[in-house]
Amino acid sequence: MITLSNVVKTFTSRFGSFTALNGIDLTIQKGEIFGIIGYSGAGKSTLVRMINMLETPTSGEVTVGDTKLNQLSSRELRRARRKIGMVFQHFNLLWSRTVAENVALPMEIAGVPKREHAARVMELLDLVGLSEKADAYPAQLSGGQKQRVGIARALANQPDVLLCDEATSALDPKTTDSILELLKEINRKLGLTIVLITHEMHVIEKICDRVAVMESGRIIEMGDVVEVFSHPKTTTTRELISQVAGSEQPEQEFLEGLNQGAVLRCTFLGEAANQTVISKLVTELGVEVNILQGQIKRLKDIAFGTLYIQVPGDVEVEAKTVAYLKKQGIKVDVLRGAEGGGRS
Amino acid sequence: MSVFIATYLPNVVKFWDIIEKAIYETIYMVGVSLFFSSLIGIPLGVLLVITSRNHLLPLPAVNQLLGLVVNIFRSIPYIVLVILLIPFARALIGTSIGPEAAIISLVVGSAPFIARLVETAIREVNRGVIEAAQSMGATNWQIIRKILIPEAMPAIVSGITVTAVGLIGYSAMAGVVGAGGLGAVAFNYGFNGFKPDIMFVTTVFMIILVQGVQMIGDAIARKMDHR
Numbered sequence: 001m002i003t004l005s006n007v008v009k010t011f012t013s014r015f016g017s018f019t020a021l022n023g024i025d026l027t028i029q030k031g032e033i034f035g036i037i038g039y040s041g042a043g044k045s046t047l048v049r050m051i052n053m054l055e056t057p058t059s060g061e062v063t064v065g066d067t068k069l070n071q072l073s074s075r076e077l078r079r080a081r082r083k084i085g086m087v088f089q090h091f092n093l094l095w096s097r098t099v100a101e102n103v104a105l106p107m108e109i110a111g112v113p114k115r116e117h118a119a120r121v122m123e124l125l126d127l128v129g130l131s132e133k134a135d136a137y138p139a140q141l142s143g144g145q146k147q148r149v150g151i152a153r154a155l156a157n158q159p160d161v162l163l164c165d166e167a168t169s170a171l172d173p174k175t176t177d178s179i180l181e182l183l184k185e186i187n188r189k190l191g192l193t194i195v196l197i198t199h200e201m202h203v204i205e206k207i208c209d210r211v212a213v214m215e216s217g218r219i220i221e222m223g224d225v226v227e228v229f230s231h232p233k234t235t236t237t238r239e240l241i242s243q244v245a246g247s248e249q250p251e252q253e254f255l256e257g258l259n260q261g262a263v264l265r266c267t268f269l270g271e272a273a274n275q276t277v278i279s280k281l282v283t284e285l286g287v288e289v290n291i292l293q294g295q296i297k298r299l300k301d302i303a304f305g306t307l308y309i310q311v312p313g314d315v316e317v318e319a320k321t322v323a324y325l326k327k328q329g330i331k332v333d334v335l336r337g338a339e340g341g342g343r344s
Numbered sequence: 345m346s347v348f349i350a351t352y353l354p355n356v357v358k359f360w361d362i363i364e365k366a367i368y369e370t371i372y373m374v375g376v377s378l379f380f381s382s383l384i385g386i387p388l389g390v391l392l393v394i395t396s397r398n399h400l401l402p403l404p405a406v407n408q409l410l411g412l413v414v415n416i417f418r419s420i421p422y423i424v425l426v427i428l429l430i431p432f433a434r435a436l437i438g439t440s441i442g443p444e445a446a447i448i449s450l451v452v453g454s455a456p457f458i459a460r461l462v463e464t465a466i467r468e469v470n471r472g473v474i475e476a477a478q479s480m481g482a483t484n485w486q487i488i489r490k491i492l493i494p495e496a497m498p499a500i501v502s503g504i505t506v507t508a509v510g511l512i513g514y515s516a517m518a519g520v521v522g523a524g525g526l527g528a529v530a531f532n533y534g535f536n537g538f539k540p541d542i543m544f545v546t547t548v549f550m551i552i553l554v555q556g557v558q559m560i561g562d563a564i565a566r567k568m569d570h571r
């Protein structure tokens with residue numbers, strides 16, 4: 001459905017040049033939800049904007065359907081864009097128009113006869129659950145509702161592809177989930193291909209079929225979400241995955257207040273067998289384990305997350321425990337050694 | 345009331361016909377000039393924005409030329425403009441006095457002003473919204489008509505209101521050089537004719553006009569603003 005081959009984008013300004021995309025090869029299948037994740041500045045937006053030529057490649061090729069977008073005349077490009085919807089982080093609605101008028105805008109632009117607008121607008125507002133807000137102005141809506149309007153608008157001309165650039169990044173977690181549900185529903189109902197940019201692993205985990213991890217203008221990892229989650233090959237991916245489970249460290253004062261014994265941070269990076277390691281620690285090694293805090297998230301059979309545990313006992317118990325956990329593929333950091341005092 | 349008027353504003357009663365006509369002349373001059381200066385100023389303002397760097401139609405040379413022309417006209421004092429345009433008015437409408445002649449100089453003086461106000465208003469339109477329209481396949485013309493102007497409309501209306509208020513003042517100045525209107529009456533009858541009551545009343549009418557225009561302009565802008 002969408003193919004980028006060897007796409008390079010170099011921005012040149014009078015201060016010099018910057019390569020935001022450095023040889024991107026990517027194929028996105030028809031009907032899938034494809035996620036692109038990476039830290040700020042990785043080039044995600046630049047990449048997704050290539051797919052509707054809001055950004056033109058310095059070199060390389062972009063194909064959507066069977067159209068080579070980078071070879072089109074501007075008139076042909078405008079026509080092709082009607083079949084590629086886009087949803088924005090900051091919604092980009094016209095505040096001078098009502099919700100219904102906003103949704104009708106792409107039809108006006110495409111020259112759809114006016115008498116067909118009303119029915120289509122109602123159908124779309126129904127799909128996104130905003131029928132009763134048709135005559136409201138965007139300023140009267142919540143962020144989640146604004147994004148629903150944005151989605152309805154993007155779907156107005158029955159596109160084959162929906163591009164979402166951080167569509168949920170301006171929303172709270174609950175609203176994010178409801179928007180993600182909506183996108184999933186649209187993907188199933190209408191069978192359109194969704195390309196979704198985010199810096200939150202949660203978004204990927206929740207709705208994506210496949211994922212590409214970006215760093216410094218390159219795709220550093222790509223594959224089925226479960227596959228990439230279970231065998232992350234790069235530190236960046238591991239870090240991104242650990243976001244999914246809360247991993248903030250307990251307060252230093254709290255650690256100092258604990259009675260003796262080692263305090264360990266165990267990071268599950270997906271390759272570890274599963275959570276039974278903790279209970280095995282107790283049964284097989286006979287060490288006591290006191291779980292302090294942490295969160296383990298599961299995707300299919302794989303566990304991700306961080307666990308803070310306290311192991312009462314001396315240095316020997318600590319060493320034994322650390323060795324055992326490491327053998328199980330868990331990353332262990334000693335936050336406090338067995339005989340008290342911080343070591344890291 | 346009528347006793348009061350007869351006592352303190354005797355000339356106003358005597359010359360009421362002339363004052364009344366002057367009110368209409370002023371409204372006519374301001375209205376027509378405002379119409380034509382908007383007709384020129386709005387497209388000029390749009391051009392000033394879209395031809396600038398990183399906008400819809402970057403044409404640096406055109407942009408700089410337009411900016412220069414606008415600045416030149418904006419820096420000429422109005423009274424000098426009136427004099428400079430005398431031959432032009434003669435050529436165009438056959439006379440250099442009367443309301444029509446004044447309208448020419450008023451338009452030339454205020455169109456560049458409107459252009460700058462419209463430019464500022466349109467620059468405020470969120471880039472994201474323009475981009476959204478582009479992502480839908482909009483042409484530049486569609487973006488101007490459906491995005492830039494409607495989104496900037498409250499600010500444009502405020503700008504036109506400011507211009508209208510300015511035009512009321514300038515039309516009075518034009519009156520002094522033979523354009524008619526309240527300014528002419530104030531000057532010819534009030535000042536030169538030693539009739540302070542006429543000077544006073546014409547000024548009051550100008551204040552009322554300014555207030556009215558401001559109120560109407562504000563109301564329209566408020567009604568259009570759905571932010």
Ligand SMILES: Nc1ncnc2c1ncn2[C@@H]1O[C@H](COP(=O)(O)OP(=O)(O)OP(=O)(O)O)[C@@H](O)[C@H]1O
Pocket residue numbers: 011012013018019020038039040041042043044045046047199
């Ligand atoms: N028009 C431009 N001119 C110059 N540099 C640009 C331009 N657009 C983007 N860049 C640079 O390209 C890099 C990638 O930008 P991009 O917006 O694609 O990142 P991103 O991954 O979407 O980040 P974020 O999560 O912050 O949105 C950044 O370093 C940015 O500064």
Ligand SMILES: [Mg+2]
Pocket residue numbers: 044045046165166
């Ligand atoms: Mg971005």
